[in-house]
Amino acid sequence: MNLPFSESYKIKMVEPIRRSTREQREQWIKDARFNLFNLRSDQVFIDLLTDSGTGAMSQMQWSEMMLGDESYAGASSYYKLKNAIAEITGFPYFLPTHQGRAAENVLFSTMIKAGDIVPGNSHFDTTKGHIEFRKAHAVDCTIDEAFNTTLDHPFKGDVDLNKLEGVLKSYPVSQIPLIIMTVTCNSSGGQPVSMKNLRDVKQLANQYDIPVFFDSARFAENAYFIKIREEGYGDKSIREIVREMFSYADGMTMSSKKDAIVNMGGFIGFNSKALFNQATTYNILFEGYISYGGMSGRDMNALAQGLYEGTEFDYLETRIKQVAYLGQQLKDYGIPIQYPFGGHAIFVDAKRFLPQLPKEGYVAQTLAVELYIEGGVRGVEIGTLLADRDPETGLNRYPDLELLRLAIPRRVYTNNHMDYVAASLMNVYDRRHEIMSGLKVTREAPILRHFTVELEKA
Numbered sequence: 001m002n003l004p005f006s007e008s009y010k011i012k013m014v015e016p017i018r019r020s021t022r023e024q025r026e027q028w029i030k031d032a033r034f035n036l037f038n039l040r041s042d043q044v045f046i047d048l049l050t051d052s053g054t055g056a057m058s059q060m061q062w063s064e065m066m067l068g069d070e071s072y073a074g075a076s077s078y079y080k081l082k083n084a085i086a087e088i089t090g091f092p093y094f095l096p097t098h099q100g101r102a103a104e105n106v107l108f109s110t111m112i113k114a115g116d117i118v119p120g121n122s123h124f125d126t127t128k129g130h131i132e133f134r135k136a137h138a139v140d141c142t143i144d145e146a147f148n149t150t151l152d153h154p155f156k157g158d159v160d161l162n163k164l165e166g167v168l169k170s171y172p173v174s175q176i177p178l179i180i181m182t183v184t185c186n187s188s189g190g191q192p193v194s195m196k197n198l199r200d201v202k203q204l205a206n207q208y209d210i211p212v213f214f215d216s217a218r219f220a221e222n223a224y225f226i227k228i229r230e231e232g233y234g235d236k237s238i239r240e241i242v243r244e245m246f247s248y249a250d251g252m253t254m255s256s257k258k259d260a261i262v263n264m265g266g267f268i269g270f271n272s273k274a275l276f277n278q279a280t281t282y283n284i285l286f287e288g289y290i291s292y293g294g295m296s297g298r299d300m301n302a303l304a305q306g307l308y309e310g311t312e313f314d315y316l317e318t319r320i321k322q323v324a325y326l327g328q329q330l331k332d333y334g335i336p337i338q339y340p341f342g343g344h345a346i347f348v349d350a351k352r353f354l355p356q357l358p359k360e361g362y363v364a365q366t367l368a369v370e371l372y373i374e375g376g377v378r379g380v381e382i383g384t385l386l387a388d389r390d391p392e393t394g395l396n397r398y399p400d401l402e403l404l405r406l407a408i409p410r411r412v413y414t415n416n417h418m419d420y421v422a423a424s425l426m427n428v429y430d431r432r433h434e435i436m437s438g439l440k441v442t443r444e445a446p447i448l449r450h451f452t453v454e455l456e457k458a
Contacts, residue, residue: 005321009058009315009318017044018045020045022374024043033453034439034454034455035454036372036379036380037452044377045375045420046376046413046420047378048407048409049379051407052100052257052407053257054257055409055410056410056411057302057306058261058306058411061262061305062302064304065301067298067301070298072289074291075292077301081300082094085267085269088243088308089242089269091246091269093269093276094267095268095279095283096265096266096267096291096292096295097266098264098287098293099264099294100217100255100256101126101266103255103266103268104130105286106279106282106287107268108130108131110275110279112130112134112136113134113177114135116136116175118136118139118180119139119176120139121141121142122140122182123138124182125187125386125450129447133447141160142185142188144160146191149401150339154194154225155197156188157185159181164201164204168204168208176208176210178210178211179211180213180214181201181213181214182214183198183214183216184221184225186218187382187399187401188338189347189401190338190341190345190347190405192225192226192229192343193222195226195233211250212250213251214246216252216254218259218343219245219254220242220259220311220316224316238311250271250272252269253267253268254267254268256307258344259311261411264299265295265299265300319343320343322408323342323346325418326406326421327341327346328341330422335348335425336348336353338401338403345407345408346405347401347403349403350402353432354366354432356435358438360396360440361438361439362384362440362441362455363383363384364381364382364383364402367404368380368404369439370428371404375421375423375425377420379404379405381403382401382404383401383403383404384396387399388447388448388450389449437457437458439456440457441454442455
């Protein structure tokens, strides 16, 4: 008989998690003002809020923690990280930061000014937030297929080249400081970008002399999908694919809390020494000296090791197949999800799940609350709350996709946990017609409101 698939790791340490009753969860979510970010971690049974910083580090990463050099300047840990970034991505210059949004803050402070236009595929929340905080505009040029959750398209993260060229022709080059490609594309459902699309975007950008930067939080997962889905890459290693991917970029930002499998850390990679030099001023101002940038030496060591582990095929296959395991259960049950399955999460189509609710009722957030009440499973809304209000009109922005994201931490949960998540969501689906009211906002921040918003039942 054929041998079944098995995880590429074994478990050395465990962490207990707490069960709770439905009555407790109903009170806890009410006390949290129906915002799952406000829940205490011990009020959550299975936590799929995010895959950012929630993974389990390996024995080698923990070993590297003990070797950290905590010198303020010129630490050996800095050079270990520098060498790993250069080897894996090809970028000769880098600045460490404490996480991905900090990398965006430094880079965008260097490159973006008020009135600028920043096109790309669907920018994620902090990326768009940093752009709009600077009174600039993020323009989504994702292919239309990304917004049809039933369509089986291998690369729903791709940019529509006609949309992108339309933007490039509509504004002076001086007003478009960079193009951002998010790999994989989180807001469209953790969907990958093809190598062909990365190549074509770079060729188009070169015609207009506009640099291309990758939001690279999940670059290794993107490389895995290229290997298994794109013609001509099946025999290439993940690292060979990664090097080609980054050859079509002028730089990158990285939240290392995802594909480098650490709890904290990030960086910016550059090809340009001049741009690197400009950015160092902001890195020192916001993060710390350029050889630690908000990270301890031990964190840099763990990050460097994580970059190597995160670009191993066996690890990626285990990680992505667990996501698909959950996705297939939900798909078999008839639950509407973004298809094909993403690399780091399953995205439930809340509009199709709860079609009876008006868009003003924050449909995906309502579904997230119902799932928590049902089974103590914490997901996150990728929809109207995350889309924020239009900074010019003050009105809600209603995105094409209203999604509940179930983000799976790396090397943390077993497939038994995925069975529990699937059963919890199936129970909500069975009683979906009983959910007749959504939520309404009672307090919100002016930007990135979904983190701290307070709601009540509508």
